[in-house]
Amino acid sequence: MNALLRKEMRLSASALSYIFIIFGVLAILPGYPILCGAFFVTLGLFHSYQNARESNDILYSALLPIAKRDVVKGKFQFAIMVELAGFLVMAAITVVRMTVLDDVEAYHDNALMNANPFFLGMALVVFGIFNTVFISGFFRTAYNLSPFITYIAVAFAAIVAAEALHHIPGLEAVNAFGFDDIVLQLGLLIAGAAVYAALTYLSYRKSCRRFETIDL
């Protein structure tokens, strides 16, 4: 593990960032808007930013023998690590729901989103939105946490849209139960991963640019 990530994990991170990864387990609940699990993972990450601000982490990091943009890199490394951990929890629950629990009646009669590859793709999109709206918004000042409010609005718009998408005629397949539409759903998962990678990369570049120009 590199020194930057180690610093994030041991000094800057809030314990809630780790604990909230468990919210990925919400994917097991029938009749629950399971995409909220992805939001809770990012809520845990948000606590690390509060923690970082209170402990003068940004200034401390900027004084270390690293380039200024590496301060941003450390924050992104940590966010990606937590997001992927949350994704793995959700992926494991999704596999369980699609296989071991596939005959549980409560999952068949579900007005909201089913746990399937499309759900996982959308979870990655929510993480991408967090990285874009909140993290790059934070690095506009390196102390102001208010971009999280904008993130809540955007994330919940995405969650509501994704949870309701299959009610639009012709789009039922995105939420289909079982493996009948697995190719389409896996394609959507890959698309979600591509969106996550693109949003995260662009946000990282933007955050570096912003952080280089601000005064600490």
Add this chain to the structure above:
Amino acid sequence: MNVVELKDVCKKYPSFELKNVSFSLERGKVTGFIGRNGAGKTTTIKSMLNLIHTDSGDVCYFGLPLLGNETEVKQRIGYSTGTVSWYPRKTLGEIIDVTKAFYDTWDEEACRRYMELFDLDADKKPMELSDGMKVKCNLMFALSHGAEVLILDEPTSGLDPFSRDELLNVFTTLKEHGVTILFSTHITSDLEKCADNIIYIHDGEIRADCSRSDFMKDYGQQGETLEEIFLRLEREARI
């Protein structure tokens, strides 16, 4: 030989301006950076560490521009500020353990020695330290990686007279080992004790940059102490 050079550094804020700040620091010398509160000492120091985005000017260490060589330069310099508390709820041991991984030249023995000298306990948290102990803690970090240049922003503020004396003796020892020190202060007795050179800043402008003896000669009047010179210069500048 100059190890640090600032050339025409400018930074404009709505209510304050750093105007063409230029000076250099010689190897193995202690330079006192004086000026009243708000004169631009901290802004200058921040520009020397790339913590603020200057409007123009260059900062070079060891002949290398800071921008573009940040990693190499910061390995060789140390910074300490007054009473800022880093990671108040972590133990000093945890902070040291994480920090040392960033430095190629981290010296465990020096770290242990300064912990002992400054009476710091690895199990204590910054939030449990007094302001004076926080200063010592910050200094311990700066001194533990064999920095060739130390930039210290009011390192003696909040220290009791005994600790201050101890610290100034540390400066003298470090100087003998070739370490270059720039420390800002408004406590002029600190300068009398160990400063070779003096840089005086007023309202964002460098008004004097010379050896301490030249400063006394060129700016002082018969029988004036350093403090009296400083106070008179400030009074004259306000007229």
